[in-house]
Amino acid sequence: xxxxxxxxxxxxxxxxxxxxxxxxxxxxxxxxxxxxxxxxxxxxxxxxxxxxxxxxxxxxxxxxxxxxxxxxxxxxxxxxxxxxxxxxxxxxxxxxxxxxxxxxxxxxxxxxxxxxxxxxxxxxxxxxxxxxxxxxxxxxxxxxxxxxxxxxxxxxxxxxxxxxxxxxxxxxxxxxxxxxxxxxxxxxxxxxxxxxxxxxxxxxxxxxxxxxxxxxxxxxxxxxxxxxxxxxxxxxxxxxxxxxxxxxxxxxxxxxxxxxxxxxxxxxxxxxxxxxxxxxxx
Numbered sequence: 001x002x003x004x005x006x007x008x009x010x011x012x013x014x015x016x017x018x019x020x021x022x023x024x025x026x027x028x029x030x031x032x033x034x035x036x037x038x039x040x041x042x043x044x045x046x047x048x049x050x051x052x053x054x055x056x057x058x059x060x061x062x063x064x065x066x067x068x069x070x071x072x073x074x075x076x077x078x079x080x081x082x083x084x085x086x087x088x089x090x091x092x093x094x095x096x097x098x099x100x101x102x103x104x105x106x107x108x109x110x111x112x113x114x115x116x117x118x119x120x121x122x123x124x125x126x127x128x129x130x131x132x133x134x135x136x137x138x139x140x141x142x143x144x145x146x147x148x149x150x151x152x153x154x155x156x157x158x159x160x161x162x163x164x165x166x167x168x169x170x171x172x173x174x175x176x177x178x179x180x181x182x183x184x185x186x187x188x189x190x191x192x193x194x195x196x197x198x199x200x201x202x203x204x205x206x207x208x209x210x211x212x213x214x215x216x217x218x219x220x221x222x223x224x225x226x227x228x229x230x231x232x233x234x235x236x237x238x239x240x241x242x243x244x245x246x247x248x249x250x251x252x253x254x255x256x257x258x259x260x261x262x263x264x265x266x267x268x269x270x271x272x273x274x275x276x277x278x279x280x281x282x
Contacts, residue, residue: 002081004146004179005222007060010087013236014055014062014112017089021052022107023066030101033114035078035122036135046125047104050074059142059178062087063132078124078136079114085121088113089236142178146215151177153205153212160200160208167203167211168196168274180215184222186250186275188215195281196274197267221246249275 002010025048028040037043050066051074057063060081066074079087084099090111096103102114102123114123126135133140143159144150159176160167170176171185180188189196191214194207203211225246248258252275253266262279 001083001181002060002085002227003181003184004057004060005184005219005225006227007057007062007081007179008223009227010081010236011055011057011062013089014052014064014087017110017236018052018064018106018108018112019054021110023047023050023052024105024107025049026102026104028102030116030119033101033116033119033121033123036124036126043123043125046075046127047077052077052106058139059145059174060181061136061139073128075128075130076124076126076132078126078132080122080138082116082118082120082122084117086115087236088115141175143174143176144178146177146180146219151212153209156212157205157208160203163200165200166197166269167194167200168272169270170200171215172272177215180219182272182274183247183250184215184218187222187248188218190249190275190277190281191218193281196269196276249277251275 026044028034028043031040034040034043037046047066049069053065053067055062055064062079064077066077068074079085081087090113092109092111097113097115099115099117100113101116101119101121104112106112114121124136126132144155160170163170168185168189171180171188172182186196188211192207192211194203194211249264252264254263256262257264257277257280260277260279262277264275265278266273266275268274
């Protein structure tokens with residue numbers, strides 16, 4: 001599933017190519033891709049003839065602010081890519097992918113196409129009179145953004161110090177920290193020298209500070225590389241992310257650690273894989 005760096009990469013790309021674009025209309029090829037409103041017609045009516053002002057991100061959600069032709073607010077367009085979703089900016093004449101689920105026709109001779117092979121991704125139109133959280137309810141439950149001021153070492157220490165579960169599991173909890181998934185949890189734990197199996201309550205303040213710094217450094221490095229592509233992720237131009245080529249532990253089982261040469265191990269934690277170096281992470 002795309003994580004914070006991948007979604008942030010898409011957000012930045014969307015703002016470059018679709019900001020101030022007019023949505024002329026669209027097509028919904030898979031109705032269940034629309035989470036709200038309850039009908040395809042209502043969704044298309046809501047976004048048609050609106051202007052995309054700017055794209056923002058909350059956790060793994062993409063949120064576009066819409067403006068009506070008369071200059072009044074027209075609500076928001078929300079997107080969650082889930083496992084295989086892609087938002088691609090493509091010329092009108094480009095042949096349609098068999099996995100295309102939603103098309104928005106823009107006024108710049110381009111479409112914004114939602115491609116989703118496994119069909120778990122969702123789109124929302126949030127009317128102007130409703131709050132985003134009341135319609136996209138998953139957003140209300142999200143913890144702080146890990147690159148924000150609210151995500152401080154003190155915050156991370158407070159929310160982990162009494163939890164008797166592995167730190168890897170805590171990092172994946174979106175109610176504690178928004179946007180971190182399997183890839184960057186593994187990478188941040190490696191950078192901080194902490195094993196994924198270490199119980200939260202056993203981490204003192206010094207190691208929590210180290211982990212906090214590692215989380216931010218890892219995410220910033222991944223954003224700079226355009227995210228990670230191991231299977232389906234593409235940016236708005238269909239280009240792969242490059243972080244996978246410099247990952248320290250994720251998806252490198254039995255390969256030598258880039259620091260000490262010890263083979264990277266892979267274990268299961270709560271049904272998810274965890275990669276680590278037995279020598280560098282204690």
